[in-house]
Amino acid sequence: MIKLIVKRALLPFALMFALWIITWHLSGLMEYQAHASLWFIPAGLSFAAFIMFRWLAALPIFIAALVTTFGLNFSSNESLELVGAITKAAPFALVHVVVYGIGGMACRFFIGHFNHLQIVQKILTFLLSAFITTLVATFLSIATLNATEMLSESANSAIWLPWWIGDLAGVYILTPVFLLLFARIWPDAKRDSRLFAFRYDKSPKRAWPPFIFKLGVLLSLTTMHLMLDVWLENPEFAYFIFFLCIPQMWIVFTESIPRQCVSLSVLAIFITLSFQILDMNSSAITYQFALCVISANAYFGMAVPSLVTTNNYLLKRSNTDGLTQIANRQHFAEQAKQLLRDRRNYPMSLVLFDLDKFKAINDNFGHAAGDQALVTTAKIVQQSLREDDLFARYGGDEFILLLAKENLQGATNIVERIKQELAEAKNDDSQFTIQGSFGIVEIAPDESLKLAIERADKQLLKQKTYART
Ligand SMILES: Nc1nc2c(ncn2[C@@H]2O[C@H](COP(=O)(O)OP(=O)(O)OP(=O)(O)O)[C@@H](O)[C@H]2O)c(=O)[nH]1
Known part of the structure; x- marks a missing residue:
């Protein structure tokens, strides 16, 4: 005192x-x-x-x-x-x-x-x-x-x-x-x-x-x-x-x-x-x-x-997704449009992917485990990218990637590597593995971002149907 x-x-x-x-x-x-x-x-x-x-x-x-x-x-x-x-x-x-x-x-x-x-x-x-x-x-x-x-x-x-x-x-x-x-x-x-x-x-x-x-x-x-x-x-x-x-x-x-x-x-x-x-x-x-x-x-x-x-x-x-700390959809769109505008004569690919049976992870292991799976996915994908590439959370369990200077084959190789790393990723209790379905397209010269996303989405749906059957 x-x-x-x-x-x-x-x-x-x-x-x-x-x-x-x-x-x-x-x-x-x-x-x-x-x-x-x-x-x-x-x-x-x-x-x-x-x-x-x-x-x-x-x-x-x-x-x-x-x-x-x-x-x-x-x-x-x-x-x-x-x-x-x-x-x-x-x-x-x-x-x-x-x-x-x-x-x-x-x-x-x-x-x-x-x-x-x-x-x-x-x-x-x-x-x-x-x-x-x-x-x-x-x-x-x-x-x-x-x-x-x-x-x-x-x-x-x-x-x-x-x-x-x-x-x-x-x-x-x-x-x-x-x-x-x-x-x-x-x-x-x-x-x-x-x-x-x-x-x-x-x-x-x-x-x-x-x-x-x-x-x-x-x-x-x-x-x-x-x-x-x-x-x-x-x-x-x-x-x-x-x-x-x-x-x-x-x-x-x-x-x-x-x-x-x-x-x-x-x-x-x-x-x-x-x-x-x-x-x-x-x-x-x-x-x-x-x-x-x-x-x-x-x-x-x-x-x-x-x-x-x-x-x-x-x-x-306002540009970042709060959970995964990667770009959000709106910021991705702004950056991707800019990249497409500045594009020279090199190829570019777009990848849209969605985690498989994510709802089941939430239902069986809780939302915290679901959140962690999203964070892990974001981290793994980010590590596989180069500086010029764009990556964002598209919404829910969906992510989007724009791979600058990659043709369809190059993008497919990158996706294979990501799939592999996701499958090997250890979640907290190793109770589930993270898997995803991927829609991959090479963006044609003069193709708009909207059209490329629509094509990638169709590819993704095909993959989903294939994964479910
Ligand atoms: N934990 C968590 N869950 C989320 C978040 N955002 C969306 N979800 C959930 O993610 C689930 C996505 O469901 P779907 O894409 O329909 O289902 P899915 O189980 O992945 O099914 P398939 O895509 O057909 O394999 C929904 O249950 C949402 O509630 C999030 O930020 N955190």
């Missing part, structure tokens, strides 16, 4: 508190005017913490916000006594916790209502809830600072926009990163972060060098842009930063989700550092908006590879 409390409550508590204090100081370094950082990191942390740990995150974040605001008051106003400083800091910390708490948990609640395929809806929910949360938090925080005389009302109109956009950039860029981080540290809580769209799609393992190269391209273009911006001294040039959407989308479409998040964070850190070094404060708001737009765009982009994966999965399912 104690171990569980430490693991589930105290560790997240301590980490949240420490991270909040550290990131608050880091954001202070990015401040380009009072109360406005290029992007405010603790906002992203708070939002992620409330999504992941719900109300459990409230206390550490409240204390961290209290300590930092208190420290700020105390250091800027030496005459202020302790109680006064706390009284001034507490409302501000409370506003932060309540607004981010409600926003983060509402985001988690709504995201939980979408299934894993509704990734676009999940992302929209995240973007919208972050937008509203940061806006409300900005106005209420400014009002609190006004009320506690930490900010003069005359400064409000100049401050609210950079404050809000800085907070929004912090949430858009870093909430997914913190969620991924928390999910790594607390695998138990991973389930919660999976509610979040970005955990849904398992990306395949990818090599590091191409990612480093793409990141290099992104950062080189950013450097070029920033240098030109400083050199040209034209404030409108800053808008070119929005073109960074393109290399960022390249990373989004080709790299795993954690790497996409990392590249966004690296881009934001890089812009911030360059900003300080090159002293570019005049166009800060443009860059803040750019960070928000690039990251929001990237999250929407994340849905594309995920939807492609889902699409491929559904396509495979």
Whole structure:
């Protein structure tokens, strides 16, 4: 029990508190005017913490916000006594916790209502809830600072926009990163972060060098842009930063989700550092908006590879027979028609076959044994085929084969081999053998698939009649 409390409550508590204090100081370094950082990191942390740990995150974040605001008051106003400083800091910390708490948990609640395929809806929910949360938090925080005389009302109109956009950039860029981080540290809580769209799609393992190269391209273009911006001294040039959407989308479409998040964070850190070094404060708001737009765009982009994966999965399912895992009749027809269209001057044969007395296998040994016989048949036939050949379950206990580059004699030889292997196949209890009747035809030049199947079916019927008698 104690171990569980430490693991589930105290560790997240301590980490949240420490991270909040550290990131608050880091954001202070990015401040380009009072109360406005290029992007405010603790906002992203708070939002992620409330999504992941719900109300459990409230206390550490409240204390961290209290300590930092208190420290700020105390250091800027030496005459202020302790109680006064706390009284001034507490409302501000409370506003932060309540607004981010409600926003983060509402985001988690709504995201939980979408299934894993509704990734676009999940992302929209995240973007919208972050937008509203940061806006409300900005106005209420400014009002609190006004009320506690930490900010003069005359400064409000100049401050609210950079404050809000800085907070929004912090949430858009870093909430997914913190969620991924928390999910790594607390695998138990991973389930919660999976509610979040970005955990849904398992990306395949990818090599590091191409990612480093793409990141290099992104950062080189950013450097070029920033240098030109400083050199040209034209404030409108800053808008070119929005073109960074393109290399960022390249990373989004080709790299795993954690790497996409990392590249966004690296881009934001890089812009911030360059900003300080090159002293570019005049166009800060443009860059803040750019960070928000690039990251929001990237999250929407994340849905594309995920939807492609889902699409491929559904396509495979719609083409495959569920039991035997070979092609189904419809997929066979599509592929066979294509093969016949592309046919050159080589022979082609069609084989339609049906298992003998299959109903008796079902009746005497059960449906599971019947299923197994179908699976075994599919496996055996597949092993006898070449890459160009087509094979499908035609329905029930019937299968169809299109043998590319085989004339009637060649097809007959293949069928003999299959018959032999089927007869030798061991079913579970060796209680029955698998036998089939085969209709074999060589497809005449210009003959349609339909006609060839009709001829093969007639051959099959003949064989059946022969087998029965
Ligand atoms: N176990 C199992 N049985 C199936 C499946 N699909 C169809 N069947 C059964 O396969 C049987 C096919 O019957 P038929 O082709 O009429 O009969 P048969 O016993 O093979 O007779 P002949 O073809 O004349 O030798 C039916 O009893 C179906 O219920 C399946 O996916 N699994």
